[in-house]
Amino acid sequence: MWIGSRATRALAFAPLLLGGCTATVTSVEVKSPPPPYLEASPTSVLGTPFLLAMKVPGCAISLAWGAPLAAVYTLANRGEIPPEQDFRVDAERAVETYCGPPYAVPP
Numbered sequence: 001m002w003i004g005s006r007a008t009r010a011l012a013f014a015p016l017l018l019g020g021c022t023a024t025v026t027s028v029e030v031k032s033p034p035p036p037y038l039e040a041s042p043t044s045v046l047g048t049p050f051l052l053a054m055k056v057p058g059c060a061i062s063l064a065w066g067a068p069l070a071a072v073y074t075l076a077n078r079g080e081i082p083p084e085q086d087f088r089v090d091a092e093r094a095v096e097t098y099c100g101p102p103y104a105v106p107p
Contacts, residue, residue, distance in 0.1 A: 040107055044106060051102075051103075055098060062091075065091070066091035066095055070091060
């Protein structure tokens with residue numbers, strides 16, 4: 001009796017387990033070709049660590065300079081500050097220049 005019930009359960013679950021084998025693929029992924037390989041020149045290999053060594057402090061300085069000034073500008077009355085004295089464009093440009101790409105010297 002014990003063996004028969006195990007076999008019955010196995011036969012009952014067999015279609016469920018084998019059902020995944022009969023599934024059809026409905027979509028096919030088309031992979032794009034890989035980007036062309038750019039050979040690394042000695043200048044790019046040796047220059048990248050120096051670029052990063054200069055970029056990290058530059059990013060930290062531009063954030064340390066821009067964040068407090070942006071907070072002061074926000075707290076100040078915006079109507080009294082003339083548009084030609086608005087430094088936010090310069091601060092955003094500095095953060096984008098020093099914190100943004102490129103992160104490697106191109107070959």
